[in-house]
Structure formats: structure tokens, C-alpha cells
Amino acid sequence: MAARSPLYYSGGEILTATNLDTVVDQVVRAYGQNPGVTLTVVSSGGDAKFEMTDTRYKAGAVSVGDGAYLPPGQTPDIEAIETIASNITETVASVSQPAASSNPRSFPVYYNSSNEIQAMTETDFIDTFIKPALDTIVADNSAGEYFVSTLSTITGATRVSATPIFVDTRADETLYDDVGITGETLDQPKTVNSYYLFQRDAGDTQYGETGWVDLMYIDTDGSLRVYSDSDISALFGDYVRYAASNTVGARLSYSINGEGTTKGTGIIDTVLDGTSAEGYTEGGISPSNYYYAQEFPNGEPIALTTYYLKLTTY
Amino acid sequence: MAVKVGNDIVISDNKELSNIESTDDTTQTSINNAIVGIDNKLIIKDATGTAVKTIYGAQSV
Numbered sequence: 001m002a003a004r005s006p007l008y009y010s011g012g013e014i015l016t017a018t019n020l021d022t023v024v025d026q027v028v029r030a031y032g033q034n035p036g037v038t039l040t041v042v043s044s045g046g047d048a049k050f051e052m053t054d055t056r057y058k059a060g061a062v063s064v065g066d067g068a069y070l071p072p073g074q075t076p077d078i079e080a081i082e083t084i085a086s087n088i089t090e091t092v093a094s095v096s097q098p099a100a101s102s103n104p105r106s107f108p109v110y111y112n113s114s115n116e117i118q119a120m121t122e123t124d125f126i127d128t129f130i131k132p133a134l135d136t137i138v139a140d141n142s143a144g145e146y147f148v149s150t151l152s153t154i155t156g157a158t159r160v161s162a163t164p165i166f167v168d169t170r171a172d173e174t175l176y177d178d179v180g181i182t183g184e185t186l187d188q189p190k191t192v193n194s195y196y197l198f199q200r201d202a203g204d205t206q207y208g209e210t211g212w213v214d215l216m217y218i219d220t221d222g223s224l225r226v227y228s229d230s231d232i233s234a235l236f237g238d239y240v241r242y243a244a245s246n247t248v249g250a251r252l253s254y255s256i257n258g259e260g261t262t263k264g265t266g267i268i269d270t271v272l273d274g275t276s277a278e279g280y281t282e283g284g285i286s287p288s289n290y291y292y293a294q295e296f297p298n299g300e301p302i303a304l305t306t307y308y309l310k311l312t313t314y
Numbered sequence: 315m316a317v318k319v320g321n322d323i324v325i326s327d328n329k330e331l332s333n334i335e336s337t338d339d340t341t342q343t344s345i346n347n348a349i350v351g352i353d354n355k356l357i358i359k360d361a362t363g364t365a366v367k368t369i370y371g372a373q374s375v
Contacts, residue, residue, distance in 0.1 A: 104360035118359040222358055222367030 003127040004110040004120055008213035009226050016111060020129070022211030025203075027133035030237035032143020032202030036093045036244035037252040039146045041161035041197055043087065049255045050088035052307045055271055056081050056169045057297035059176060062183030062283070065291040069282050075293050077276035081187060087165045088197065090254055095245045098238040105218040106235070108227075119218050126250065129236065130243045134250045138261050138311050143202040146254060147264030148195050148309045157198040164194040166267045166307070171297035173272060179283020179294045192301070195267045197309075207233070251314055260312025267307040274299025 005016050017023075060076030063069075100106035100122070107120035108128075120128065137145055152159065172190035206212055207229040215232060219225040227235070243250040254263075279298035285291050317325040322333040337345065354373040357365050 104362045104364070105366070107361060109358070112359070114357075116357040116359055116365075118363065119361040121361045124361075218358060218360060218366055224358065 002124060003132075004108075004124050006108040006110045006120070006128065006213070006215050007117065007224075008215055009224075010214065014216070014224070017213045017215075019211065020132070020213070022206050022209060023213060023215070024129060024132045024136060026206040026212075026233070027129050027236045027240050028136055028142050028144075029202050029204075029206060030233055031133060031137060031240040031244065032145075032200065034237055034241055035144040035199075036095055036241040037254070038091045038093070039160065039197060039199075039254060040089045040091065041087055041163050041165055042089055043163060046086040046088045047090055048086070049258065050086065050090075050165075052085045052166050052256055052267060052269070053305065054083045054085060054167060054169055054269055055304055056187075056189050057171050057272060058187040059171075059184050059279075059297065060276065060295040061186070062179065063293045065293065067289055067291070069291040069293045072277040072280040072295065075280060075295050078279055078295050078297050079186075080271075081189075083169075085166045087163065088254075088256075092245050092251075093241065095242045097246075098235075098242055100235060100238065105220075108215040108217060109224065117224070125235075126239060126243055126247060130239050130247070131250050133236075133240055134244060134252060134313055137252070138313055141200060143200055145200050145263060145311060146309065147198050147200065148267060149198055149264050150193055150195055152196065154198055156203075157200045160197040160199055162196075165197050166195040166269075168192040168195075168268060168270055170270050170301060171272055173296070173298060176279075176281075176296035176298075179281050179292050181284040181286045181290070181292050183283070183292060183294050184296065192270055193268070195265070198264070205229070205233070249313060253312055253314055255310050255312075256307050258310045258312065260310040262308045263311050264309055267309075268303045269305045269307070270301045271304045272297045272299040273302045 007014050008017050057078045058081055060078050063075035105119050107125040109117050109119050112118040169189040170192050172188050175188040176184050214226045216224045216226050244252045276295045279296040281296055283292035316323045316327050324333055349370050354371055356369045358367040359365050
């Protein structure tokens with residue numbers, strides 16, 4: 001079983017196709033119209049392989065010195081707040097083997113090693129058209145793929161949900177400005193960036209476009225016949241959906257930071273990089289001669305962790 | 315000497331057929347069998363390798 005060079009009809013001749021790129025693009029389009037692997041945004045309880053952690057710092061508790069400020073070593077440190085985002089679920093469609101598999105004349109024809117015209121087997125068909133299409137979906141920006149963006153709208157794609165899959169929060173250092181004698185509220189975050197899940201739309205049909213080849217099949221009377229647009233599109237659609245869900249080596253799988261190709265922008269969890277001691281701040285003095293100090297989140301924003309949505313075949 | 319039907323030569327002095335307007339079943343069968351006998355053919359097979367159609371044709375000599 002192997003990838004074949006299919007025959008096609010052109011101007012009264014039967015020729016061997018040497019470039020199937022346009023046909024494979026049609027398979028990709030067919031996948032985009034009805035993907036076998038879909039992602040959904042949920043408010044919580046998503047799949048573990050998509051979990052991400054948002055980290056930010058909060059101030060330490062106020063220290064109170066009797067007659068003098070307590071030093072940084074005796075003033076509670078800033079603390080990390082970690083929030084796990086579990087907002088994506090992956091669904092693999094339950095797709096039965098297409099009915100075409102039971103008809104040995106279903107698939108496009110090619111010249112075999114004996115110069116006979118022979119119909120492809122199902123495996124030949126998957127190797128010739130379907131696996132290259134799924135490889136394209138993994139490697140390139142392709143119809144039906146999911147990707148990440150901070151934008152709210154993108155031409156040629158549809159945002160899956162207005163609910164972000166990740167929100168990067170960070171301590172708002174501008175709000176930690178005065179200890180006073182009551183201290184600052186410990187957790188004062190701001191939203192730095194929200195990340196959304198998009199799905200790329202299916203493009204225009206490639207049927208009849210430059211590079212398209214009219215593939216042929218064997219009719220009931222043994223004659224060769226050119227596939228209609230609807231018939232070949234249905235065959236492609238059925239099999240690319242089936243293979244994406246079932247065929248070993250062609251099944252699609254998304255993850256965060258797993259194997260495969262990055263889809264969209266990186267998701268960055270940022271924090272302020274200052275140490276707790278660097279955020280030590282002396283505050284007010286009460287009439288009773290108590291000295292108040294606190295340690296605040298401080299420093300420059302840095303990327304603590306970067307997450308990537310990945311797509312692979314397995 | 316040419317063979318004529320009426321005034322029409324049907325086999326010339328050069329042994330060429332001419333003015334043949336049709337063939338009967340026996341002749342068709344003979345011609346068909348001659349082509350099949352050359353065994354210059356294109357076989358169409360389904361995915362299982364079963365021949366579903368065989369097309370015989372002339373070949374250049």
C-alpha cells in the first residue's frame with residue numbers, strides 16, 4: 001500500500017498526475033468544512049493536557065514594629081498566587097469507516113506496475129491524498145485548524161468563544177503605593193493579556209482551479225469516468241474526517257506544549273521580577289509608636305512561562 | 315485483376331479493400347478475433363486486482 005500517481009482526464013487524453021498540490025488543498029478544504037477533531041472552550045474542567053497556570057504576586061502581610069520598623073527579614077514576603085486555567089476540551093468524532101471502503105471501484109485509478117489501469121485501495125487513497133492533507137493541516141495555516149490569538153476578530157477565522165482560554169494577570173504595581181498604618185490590600189491584580197481560541201475557516205473550492213486534475217474511477221460497467229465535484233468532495237470529506245479520528249499516523253491531536261507545530265501566538269504568563277526584599281516599603285507610624293512595613297510585588301515584567309497550542313499527528 | 319461489385323472495385327489489383335460499406339456478423343467476428351489475437355490490450359482492474367474490463371486495440375507494425 002502506497003501513495004500512487006493517479007490518472008486524470010485532460011482534453012481527450014488520460015495522463016498521469018505528477019503534482020497533486022491543488023487536489024490536496026481540496027482535501028484540506030473538505031476537512032475544514034467538517035473537522036474530525038474539534039476544540040471547545042469551557043469555563044472550567046477542560047482536558048488536563050490543555051492546563052495552564054497564571055501566576056502573579058501579592059503583597060506580604062503588614063509587619064508591625066514596636067518603636068521601630070521590622071526589617072525585611074521579619075516582614076512577610078510577597079506570595080505567588082497560581083490559578084490553573086483549564087478551559088479547553090478536545091473532542092474526537094466517532095467516525096465509522098466510510099461506505100466507499102466496501103466497493104473496490106470507489107477510489108481513483110492509476111497505472112500499476114504492469115501498465116494496467118487499477119483502482120486504488122483504501123490505503124492507497126489515504127496515503128496519496130489524505131495523509132498529505134493532514135500533514136499540511138499540521139504544518140501550515142489550514143482550514144479547520146485551531147490557533148491562539150489575542151485579537152477578538154481575525155479575517156478568515158472564527159473565534160470559538162468570547163471566553164478567553166487564558167488570562168495573564170499580574171500585580172498592579174501602581175496600586176501598591178502606601179503602607180500607611182493599615183497596609184495595602186494584598187492582592188491587587190491587573191489583566192495583562194487575554195488569549196482566545198480561533199478556528200480557521202474553510203477556503204474556496206479548488207475544483208477546476210489551476211492545477212486541478214480530473215480524477216477518474218471505474219464505473220459499474222467497467223468504463224472510466226471522471227468524478228463529479230460533489231462526488232470527489234464527498235469522498236475526500238468522508239476520509240479526511242475518518243482518518244483524522246482513526247488512522248494511525250494520521251490522527252490529529254492538540255495539546256499545550258506537547259509535540260507538533262505551534263498554532264498561533266505563544267501564551268505568556270508574566271510576573272514582576274523583583275525580589276520580596278526589594279519590595280520592602282516602610283509605612284506610617286501610629287500614635288502608639290507602632291511602625292508599619294510591608295513587602296510589595298515589584299520589578300519588571302518577565303515571562304515566567306510561555307505556553308503554545310500544538311497540533312500533531314500520531 | 316480487381317474484384318468488383320457492380321461497377322465498384324472492392325478488392326484492388328494491389329490487394330486493397332475499398333468501397334466496403336459495412337460488415338456482416340461473421341466478418342465482424344473475424345476482425346474482432348484478429349485484434350484479440352494480437353493481444354495488445356489495456357486491462358482495467360478494481361482495487362482487489364480483479365479485471366473488470368479488457369480493451370483490445372491494434373498496434374503499430
